[in-house]
Amino acid sequence: MTIESQGSNRTFTRRGIFKAAAAVGGTAALAACAPVAGPEAGGDAAMADEPIELEISILAGAPVEPVNELIKASFSEKHPDVTVTFNMVSGDLAEKYYTAAAAGTLSDVFFSADLFVVPFANNNVTLDLTPYTEGDPDVDIDDVFPNMLGLGVFDGKIQMLPSALDVVTLYYNKSLFEEAGAEVPNDEWTWDDFIVNCQKITALETEADGTPRYWGLSNATWSWWATVYPWVVGYGGKILDIENNQSTWSDPNTVEALSAYASLWNEHNIAQPLGLDVGGNAFFLGRAATYCHIQSLRGPVREAAADKFEWDVQVMPLMPDGRHRTGMGTWGMSAYSGGKNLDMSYEYIKQLIRPTVQLEAARAELGVPLLRSVASDPSWMEGLPTPPENLMAFINGADDAILPVIEHPGDCGSFYAGMVSDSYRQALEAVIRGEANAADAFAETDATIQPCLDQNA
Known part of the structure; x- marks a missing residue:
């Protein structure tokens, strides 16, 4: 050709x-x-x-x-x-x-x-x-x-x-789940199942100040679009009405989705607090039971875990729409x-x-x-080092994975950088920290982005 x-x-x-x-x-x-x-x-x-x-x-x-x-x-x-x-x-x-x-x-x-x-x-x-x-x-x-x-x-x-x-996949510390008497993640888990079992992990041991020593979820990717936006899609929400040129972070379904995501921190107390320094990646150190990332982290996780704990991977838990929503x-x-x-x-x-x-x-x-x-073809997995054992988790999440919204005008930024990125992260942090409710925080996000949309209409 x-x-x-x-x-x-x-x-x-x-x-x-x-x-x-x-x-x-x-x-x-x-x-x-x-x-x-x-x-x-x-x-x-x-x-x-x-x-x-x-x-x-x-x-x-x-x-x-x-x-x-x-x-x-x-x-x-x-x-x-x-x-x-x-x-x-x-x-x-x-x-x-x-x-x-x-x-x-x-x-x-x-x-x-x-x-x-x-x-x-x-x-x-x-x-x-x-x-x-x-x-x-x-x-x-x-x-x-x-x-x-x-x-x-x-x-x-x-x-x-x-x-x-x-595809973003759930890495999990099998040893920590078993030590807590919790079920290990499976491909039928909902986020409710995730919460219930991670609460057993946070109850394992407490520090002198009364906070958990072990957490259900690492905070390493807390604001990444590929871990946040799947909640919006899974709840039927939207962040941009392209036809009407409207920022829609305050859409009721979007607010419900982001409230549910933030509740992993501010209600259920199973996610590693923002800003909590444990000397490195909490999952790598055995202090967090799960970590959301792509397949390229297999090697680093294997090296960090060594013989300290057993681990594997699983598709992300099911969203209300019945899909394993995740990003890439x-x-x-x-x-x-x-x-x-x-x-x-x-x-x-x-x-x-x-x-x-x-x-x-x-x-x-x-x-x-x-x-x-x-x-x-299973032959691609032959001879690969383990863990993980469940290599098909990296494949099985693909059809439920979502793409980022890329239709914002360049002047307004995107999920990756600029106004859109900064404003949604600020709102999400405020909600997670309990400094604002989701409806008010993301209404402010819309108020920040909308003038830029209007100027570029």
Whole structure:
């Protein structure tokens, strides 16, 4: 399949570079790039006889570097005459990428993540991969778990191919549950079951001040959209009425959902208090019975637990809608829209979702396969270190996983950064700490966000 270069006639101004594009935290330089020009004569096809070099910007170390080694090997089998070099990046990636894009020197392909998808697409930094995937006999895009693929999609266009099935899953300390005489989590648990059994854990032992020594839930991800927003969806709520351009954090169902979430702290007292320092991650230290995160934490948890406690993983408890609502978060690879070798850039990236690469990565514990065809084949689990034993929990939560709301205007921020992120976190913290009720706190969130929506209507 051949798709000609989209050209590299792009306009970057100093004002554009430093104009806020609002969805990435910690970035000092965000570019406002001109729209990509249409196909030009003399694109990739004209360069067919010239040596082709691809520069790939990635993070050093696992999982990104070894996964890209697998991609490179797969790519080189088909394109042995293309030279692939890795450029190791670190620090404020958004600033570095935008600066390089402004200078026209951004790598052909680069490491990305779900939080970058919207701002990079809005600023025309990333190449739309959709027309490349359509009709490509080597790629079955429908085999990718749709919710996972959705993390790399903006405005119906694929801006990033994700690396693995990174669904937020419940890590649990089996030893602590058993010591407390509680049931260990199972796939039929509701959040009520979670509360009842975690109350047995907080009753195990108390500190000198009367507070529990052990907690049912670590506070490490208390404000992450991927652990908070699933409650809103599970209760039938919403945070944005797109059709009417209204912020709806104070929607009754949303308020009920966030009140229920906050009750893990302020009513049932089973979650580790915000700000309580136990010398590190409470779950890793055996002080919290559960921890919500993605599959890539298997190695760190295994190392931390060692022989101190037994642990495993389970799908998230059922919400009132009867689903195991949960969020996601992943890294992936994108192509620079101003690159000189767009066809080859796509050819490199697509290896990430080739069944052979997904299987090799899974067997090396570099990810959980995001292709249904590979995930349904038990061979991907053969020989993997344990715990966890229940590896299918990472797969079984996929169909109930949800995507973040990404329709807020750039000036208003998003779940990841800016006004939306700051205002919902402030409200949620106030509710958890008992400083405000959910209705009042999230009405204030709406009052903060709505003027921005109005200004950008």
